[in-house]
Amino acid sequence: MALLSHAAPSYCDILIIINPNNPTTELTKEAVKNIFLGRLTRFPDSDLRVSPIEIKQDNPQKHRFYKIIANKSVNKINRYWARYLFTGKMSPPKKLLSNQEIIDEIMNNPSGVSYIDSKDVTSSVKVVLTLQEE
Amino acid sequence: MLPRIIILMLAVSFSPFARSFDYSLSGFLSLSAGILDEEGYLYADIDDSLSFNNDTILGGQISGQFTDNFSATIQVIARGYSADDSDNYKPAIDWLYLTYDITPELRVRAGRMATPYYLVSEYIEIGAAYPWIRPPFEVYDPSAAPLKSFNGIDAVLRSNWKDWFIISQFIFGQEENSTFLYEINIHRIAGLNLSFSKNDFSIRLAHFVSDVSLSVFLTETFLNLFRTDNPTPVEAKLFDLVDSKHVKHFYSSIGVNWDNDTWFVYSEYNQATSEAGFTPTGEGMYLTVGYRIGKFSPYLTRADFRLLLGSDLKKHILNNSSELPFLGPLFLNPIEDNKRYQRSIALGVRYDITNAMSLKFEALNATSQRGSVGLFTSKDSSITFAPPIRVYSLALDIVF
Numbered sequence: 001m002a003l004l005s006h007a008a009p010s011y012c013d014i015l016i017i018i019n020p021n022n023p024t025t026e027l028t029k030e031a032v033k034n035i036f037l038g039r040l041t042r043f044p045d046s047d048l049r050v051s052p053i054e055i056k057q058d059n060p061q062k063h064r065f066y067k068i069i070a071n072k073s074v075n076k077i078n079r080y081w082a083r084y085l086f087t088g089k090m091s092p093p094k095k096l097l098s099n100q101e102i103i104d105e106i107m108n109n110p111s112g113v114s115y116i117d118s119k120d121v122t123s124s125v126k127v128v129l130t131l132q133e134e
Numbered sequence: 135m136l137p138r139i140i141i142l143m144l145a146v147s148f149s150p151f152a153r154s155f156d157y158s159l160s161g162f163l164s165l166s167a168g169i170l171d172e173e174g175y176l177y178a179d180i181d182d183s184l185s186f187n188n189d190t191i192l193g194g195q196i197s198g199q200f201t202d203n204f205s206a207t208i209q210v211i212a213r214g215y216s217a218d219d220s221d222n223y224k225p226a227i228d229w230l231y232l233t234y235d236i237t238p239e240l241r242v243r244a245g246r247m248a249t250p251y252y253l254v255s256e257y258i259e260i261g262a263a264y265p266w267i268r269p270p271f272e273v274y275d276p277s278a279a280p281l282k283s284f285n286g287i288d289a290v291l292r293s294n295w296k297d298w299f300i301i302s303q304f305i306f307g308q309e310e311n312s313t314f315l316y317e318i319n320i321h322r323i324a325g326l327n328l329s330f331s332k333n334d335f336s337i338r339l340a341h342f343v344s345d346v347s348l349s350v351f352l353t354e355t356f357l358n359l360f361r362t363d364n365p366t367p368v369e370a371k372l373f374d375l376v377d378s379k380h381v382k383h384f385y386s387s388i389g390v391n392w393d394n395d396t397w398f399v400y401s402e403y404n405q406a407t408s409e410a411g412f413t414p415t416g417e418g419m420y421l422t423v424g425y426r427i428g429k430f431s432p433y434l435t436r437a438d439f440r441l442l443l444g445s446d447l448k449k450h451i452l453n454n455s456s457e458l459p460f461l462g463p464l465f466l467n468p469i470e471d472n473k474r475y476q477r478s479i480a481l482g483v484r485y486d487i488t489n490a491m492s493l494k495f496e497a498l499n500a501t502s503q504r505g506s507v508g509l510f511t512s513k514d515s516s517i518t519f520a521p522p523i524r525v526y527s528l529a530l531d532i533v534f
Binding site: 058 | 160162195197207209229231233238239241243247248250254256257259260262263290292294299301303331393395486489533
């Protein structure tokens with residue numbers, strides 16, 4: 001039992017998920033960071049554009065995600081986007097209300113990419129990176 | 135024509151015939167009050183009695199996504215401050231543009247947009263997006279950034295070079311603006327800005343050229359009194375310089391921003407120059423250093439400003455003083471009177487009440503130099519100098 005829980009992703013893991021038809025099989029932490037800061041516009045190994053999607057609320061999942069990928073607070077990320085949101089130079093990640101909505105969107109959007117708690121993942125999406133708290 | 139097309143497209147999109155139309159609504163409100171400690175002077179709209187008009191802004195923005203690549207944006211703003219107080223809180227369309235993503239990296243826009251002169255010019259109305267109550271006037275004074283918005287096109291390219299993320303923007307357009315005092319016609323504005331970011335650091339370079347005709351109504355009336363049918367070449371050249379028609383203006387700047395979530399630094403240097411006439415030539419710089427302690431972000435800004443009117447005109451008059459015994463001094467005096475030098479120190483603090491709401495306070499100590507009024511306006515036009523003045527401002531910024 002102890003072995004099993006060690007092998008499976010722990011409760012705290014955050015998974016980077018994409019559409020199952022997307023040819024990409026894995027993403028680096030750096031690529032994920034750049035996608036969510038608007039600094040990477042296409043998947044690294046294909047010409048497919050990226051459409052980042054995330055949860056609207058500033059919840060623990062979001063705090064952990066930005067802490068792990070960029071060592072940034074959600075406040076700093078919000079400040080970063082405030083300047084682009086109103087200038088129209090680039091668009092922040094699309095915001096959805098629940099992990100279920102995120103999974104539905106990823107299933108329907110070939111270019112979608114998002115992050116969710118491992119407990120909420122389903123087999124209908126493809127996991128390309130597992131983030132663990134350091 | 136373009137505004138009508140955009141409004142029509144938005145109307146169609148909201149109609150029952152439109153399918154899968156995404157739109158986003160956002161808004162911002164800045165409530166601001168200010169007072170200064172010297173009678174007879176104005177700093178923008180702030181004087182020695184407490185006023186809530188200056189810097190108070192209410193804005194709303196709607197973006198409609200028609201397809202993955204195609205969207206429209208409209209932003210309406212009501213400002214508490216206008217040059218002649220007649221348009222206070224009158225809503226105006228600040229932005230109205232169509233966006234098309236040619237590729238994921240290249241975005242083109244057409245319509246009415248913010249003029250991206252300096253680091254925060256494009257979101258100067260969104261107090262929540264920067265630490266100050268208002269960006270330092272030493273760089274953001276209207277003489278150095280005369281157009282809030284312009285009509286035209288732009289192209290925004292996102293690229294990566296080594297570890298750097300680069301946003302390049304090219305703009306091209308025109309704009310007219312008039313008040314009861316003057317009419318300014320920007321026949322053409324073109325410019326390029328490049329922003330390089332790496333980790334917590336970014337540096338921005340910008341250069342704009344515009345072709346400007348300026349009519350200051352009082353000056354024109356005054357000038358006409360002295361025009362003759364047969365001016366000498368030297369006199370003709372003088373009038374040509376004073377007329378300020380189709381004068382080229384140049385705006386150059388370099389700005390840096392560093393923010394590691396605890397400490398933050400903003401610094402900019404700008405130069406606004408023009409080829410001829412009464413139009414100003416100026417330069418400004420500032421350095422802001424701030425620190426975040428929990429919900430508080432205190433900051434200190436040190437800034438300098440220098441503005442000269444009509445240096446070419448001055449040269450012409452001084453070089454030909456014998457041929458301009460009467461007209462020369464007549465035009466030289468207003469130029470001398472309009473030198474403006476200012477040095478200021480501001481101490482401020484931002485308190486984040488929530489993620490979407492912050493309260494700011496700033497105390498500014500401005501010293502006008504070399505017998506000028508600096509960036510102040512004297513209510514009595516015969517007074518052309520200002521003592522050191524303190525300006526206190528309080529603002530509540532909300533985004534929703």
